[in-house]
Amino acid sequence: MSNLKHLFDNNRNWAKKIEENDPGFFKKLSRQQNPEYLWIGCSDSRVPANEIVDLLPGELFVHRNVANIVVHTDLNCLSVIQYAVDFLKVKHIIVCGHYSCGGVKEAFKNSRLGLIDNWLRHTQDVAQKHKLLLAKKTDQTQAIELLCELNVIEQVQNVCQTTIVQQAWERGQDLTVHGWIYGLNDGLIKDLNINIKTAEELDTVYDLAIKSLA
Ligand code: CO
Numbered sequence: 001m002s003n004l005k006h007l008f009d010n011n012r013n014w015a016k017k018i019e020e021n022d023p024g025f026f027k028k029l030s031r032q033q034n035p036e037y038l039w040i041g042c043s044d045s046r047v048p049a050n051e052i053v054d055l056l057p058g059e060l061f062v063h064r065n066v067a068n069i070v071v072h073t074d075l076n077c078l079s080v081i082q083y084a085v086d087f088l089k090v091k092h093i094i095v096c097g098h099y100s101c102g103g104v105k106e107a108f109k110n111s112r113l114g115l116i117d118n119w120l121r122h123t124q125d126v127a128q129k130h131k132l133l134l135a136k137k138t139d140q141t142q143a144i145e146l147l148c149e150l151n152v153i154e155q156v157q158n159v160c161q162t163t164i165v166q167q168a169w170e171r172g173q174d175l176t177v178h179g180w181i182y183g184l185n186d187g188l189i190k191d192l193n194i195n196i197k198t199a200e201e202l203d204t205v206y207d208l209a210i211k212s213l214a
Contacts, residue, residue, distance in 0.1 A: 029058045033088065035090060036059070036090055037060050037093075038062075038088075039062045040070060040095045040096070040159070042065070042068045043065055043066050047184075049064065052182060061083075063081075066116065067097075067101055067122075067123050078164065081162060085173070085175060086168075091175060093175070094178045095152055095155045095179050096182055100148075107124045110124070123151050136214075149192055152179045152181055153206065153209050160196050176196065176197045177196045178195050179192040193208065194206065
């Protein structure tokens with residue numbers, strides 16, 4: 001017998017509640033998924049994608065990794081984006097970071113944690129790119145919160161620059177890429193003013209979003 005019995009109990013209660021609310025819910029959903037949104041977020045246990053935006057199974061396609069990083073050679077993330085854009089035809093890709101992100105904090109501090117340092121190097125690159133902006137924050141906690149925001153904006157740009165999103169826009173597909181940040185303190189999402197619908201507006205909107213943080 002699994003010593004995780006309580007999780008199976010939780011699962012049965014959860015499924016029962018959903019079925020009571022909407023009989024046949026799981027049968028319907030098992031036939032197809034038709035989500036409008038792709039969520040790219042942090043693996044942090046305190047940032048559960050569906051719950052935050054109060055969406056049901058079937059409504060959100062999700063990719064999560066440490067510090068919500070999008071790298072052009074990460075086949076895992078790229079495959080998720082490709083499937084979401086080309087086959088599920090999601091209308092929105094949301095990169096949602098969060099304040100007090102452990103990954104961003106360790107990147108900022110140049111910590112030595114092991115293998116993960118190589119992954120967080122991408123966020124260190126973000127810090128290096130914006131070092132003048134970050135240097136304006138004399139308080140370290142404030143600097144880390146700013147890096148959390150900058151990290152989202154850079155990942156939005158990375159999403160927009162993928163061949164997948166570029167080609168979707170070229171063929172006129174309705175697709176917007178958004179940058180959000182979530183507050184662990186209050187459970188609220190903030191829009192980082194980077195919402196991109198076309199390849200042409202990317203640079204301008206990116207510059208404005210960075211400026212609004214300065
Ligand atoms: Co995090």
